[in-house]
Amino acid sequence: MFVDARTLPPKFIIDADVCIVGAGAAGITLARDLCGGTRKIALLESGNFDFDADTQKLYAGEVVGHAYTPLDRDRLRYLGGTTNHWQGSCRPFDALDLADWPFGVDELAPFYRQADDICQLSSHTFEPMDWSSEEARPLELGEGASLKNGVFLYSPPTRFGTAYRNDLAAAAGLTVYLNANLLQIDTDDAGTGVSGLQVACLNGNRGRARARFYVLAAGGIENARLLLNADQVQKSGLGNQYDLVGRYFMDHPFVPLAATIVAHAASPQMRFYDHHVVRGQIIEGYLSASDEVRRKEKLPPFAIGIRPAGVNVNEGVGNLRLPPALRNMMSENIANRLTYYLPRLLNRMETPVTWINDRLWLNPPGAYTTVYTCGADPDPASRVTLTNTLDALGMRETRLDWRLPADLERNMHRAHELLAQELGRSGTGRLRIESSATTGYDPMEDLGEGHHHMGTTRMHDDPRRGVVDADSRVHGIGNLFIAGSSVFPSYACDDPTMTIVALALRLSSHLKSALG
Amino acid sequence: MRKTRRVVLACLACTPGLPLMLRAGSGFATGDGGELDAAMLRSLVADPRRARLLGYRYRAQFPAEDHPDVLTDLIRSSLGLPDGRVAAITRASLLSVLDARVRSEFGVGNIVGVDGWLLARTEARLCALCE
Known part of the structure; x- marks a missing residue:
């Protein structure tokens, strides 16, 4: 059932077993999976069914440090959240990607399988050779090769608000409150349990939500903002006793024109690493370092894609x-x-x-360019904090200071050396690394971000090293959980959405057990 | 704007590896007992003009190799033809030997950056020989 919170009586009260804040990929997945039986679920969404400029302005903030897309453009604040402009790239993290997580790939595997369906993929296989065809096939990498093949599967993409709107409307025990903004998280005097949420609408209506369990699923930047704004009892913000909330912000550095490749025209190997359709599924191959080379050379997870020269590789x-x-x-x-x-x-x-x-x-046959994206070691100086500017609801706005990895250029160069070796070894082609010294073009000039916000409430068993524990529960607060990519303690070179969905399902499983 | 520039760059930079760079054909002018010299090696290159550009850079980077005799010896040596004898070798088989050598150098990481291009050592030397 959908309810417009603006139409509720003044000082309304929402009662539920679980109250979820934010109806994006995490919140909608969680709500759909939790509902059923006698459970009563409340899902608070700041926006409405469609984009609204005034609501979107609540995302405004300040960017310092490295250039970044304005915060009120990078995200979307209405039903479905930022999935409303998601590109759709999906791939599960592998064992090495999860090395710094409190659990391994086996723990996530069953949830990933469900996430495939929720993201509307047509297949469960991420094995590159399963997507090989005569027209587009991966490089044949021999045993001991420095690189390995991978593949991203593309969701249609799933706009969660559109795709699951009917489900949300019909789900037993679930109420979605639209235009309902979380204003403040109230706790007991010790700050060890949430006692309720203050909820506000832009039309001035206000109320309160009460539940046994609360889940923040508002996004990788907003989750931190909500905790930092909740400073009534814990003056540095909820869950921030070790000054970790907002730190370790991560996004994918993205270099759209890192190198030129000259290869045979219409090379099936080149085509594999661009977007193409196989059996009705859009896929995109990529190349990354083999696990052995990644460990040995301490390289970050990276993905190199290949585009025909002349295509808008930037996007x-x-x-x-x-x-x-x-x-x-x-x-x-x-x-x-x-x-x-x-x-x-x-x-x-x-x-x-x-x-x-x-x-x-006038695309010359056989000329290609590479696109490079990578992960990096989490950096505590890369962070989200608050400004003193207040939004329309009186909440302090966000300041983002994104720090790039110090060895970004060196690692990108090394990644392309490895690719050049494989292209030469296989007789596929040759590669030229772009640089201001040789081609007159510095790829770093066009460096952008993946628009993936991660790490600001990172997961770790030790409260001195993480904001949430392995169950996504905020350390020190018995009934407050966090869903979404803000809990990622590290990241791979992938779009986080599929892992966000898998983690939401895992959290749902935990909450179901807790609810009994 | 960038798209145009990229296309132009790609066209200008058409310096692909041996599969594209070496001149195919059967007119190799060595007979039994012939010696693989600099001229013969140069004749393998399909586009000497573009190879010269890279060769110029390579020689500047590695001044110790800045002489045709040195380069020829190094190439012959890398091909396993230390005395330069190419008895009964056809152009096609020489190309095949070169191709295998270059692939092998890429495989073991014996590559060199020349003007941004990452080339196998032997093909870079071949370019330098054209300079």
């Missing part, structure tokens, strides 16, 4: 960048839909698109 096929003037003429929601659905439609018309591309950009 890829799955994301058409609209001219700002055109975007401004449309509502954000329409612009986002057009931005994501049109290229996907075109992507399915492979032959015409190739034809247009060849002629429009």
Whole structure:
């Protein structure tokens, strides 16, 4: 059932067994999985069914340090959350990716399988050779090769608010409160348990939510903001007794034009590492360091994709960048839909698109460029804090200070050396690394981010090293949990959404046990 | 703007590896007992003009190799033809030997960066020989 919180009586009270804050990938997954039986679930969503400019402004904040997309553009604040402009890339983390987590890949595996379905993938296999075809096949990497193949599967992409709206409306025991913003987290005097949530609407209506368990699922930046703003009892913010909330912010550095490759025209090996369709599923191959080389050379997890020279490698096929003037003429929601659905439609018309591309950009046969993205060691100086500027509800806004890994360029260079070796060894082609000294172009000029917000409430068994424990419960607070990528203690080179969904399912399983 | 620049760069930079760089054909001019000299090696290169650009850079990077005789010896040596004799070898088989050598150098990481290109040592020397 959906309820518009603006229409509730003044000083309304919401009672539930579990109250979830935020209806994005994590919150919707959690709510859908928890409901059933006699359980009463409340899902608070700040926005409505569609984009609203005033609500979106609640995401405004300040960016210091390395350049970053403005915080009120990077995320979306309505039903479905940021999945409303998700590109759809999916891949489960592997054992090495989870080395710093309190549990291993076996723990997540069953939840990943469910996450495949929730993300509407057509297959459960992430084995590159399962996606090999005559037209597009991975490089044949011999035993002991420095690189390994991987594959991303693309969700349609699932807009969680649209795809699961009917489920949310019909689910027994579930109420989704729209236009309901979390204003303050109230605790007992000792700060060891949440006693309720103060809820506010932009029209001035206010109320309160009470539950046995509370889950913050508001996003990788917002979760930290909500904890830091909750400073009535614990003056540095809830769960922040060791000054960890907001620290270790992580995103994927993304370099869109790192190197040029010259290979045979229409090379099936080159095509594999770009977006393409296999048996109706959009996939994209990538190359990364073998586990052995990654350990030996202390390389970060990285993924190299390959695009034909001339294609808009900055965004890829799955994301058409609209001219700002055109975007401004449309509502954000329409612009986002057009931005994501049109290229996907075109992507399915492979032959015409190739034809247009060849002629429009005079694409020389056999010239390709690489796109590089990577993880990095978590950095406590990379962080989310609060400013003294208040939003329309009186909450302090966010300040983001994203720090790039110090060895980013060195590792990117090394990754491309490994790729050049494999291209040469296999006779596929040759690679030229872009640099201001040789080609006159410095790839770092166009370095961007993956728009993946992670790590600000990191998971660790030791409260001195993490904000939440292995069950995603905030250390020291018995009934407050966190869902979403803010709990990632480290990250791979992947889009986090699929892991967010898997973790939400895992948390749901834990809460079901706790509820009895 | 960048797209155009990238395309131009890619066209200009058409310096692919041996599969594309070496000149195919059967007109190799060595007979029994012939010696693989600098001229013969140069004749294998399909686009000497572009190879010269890379060769110039390579020689500047490795001045100890900045002489045709030195380069020729090093290439012959790397091909397992230390005395330079190429008795009964056809152009196709020499290309095959070169290709195998270059792939092997890539495989073991015997590569060199020349003007941003990451090349096998032997193919870089071949370019330098054209300079």
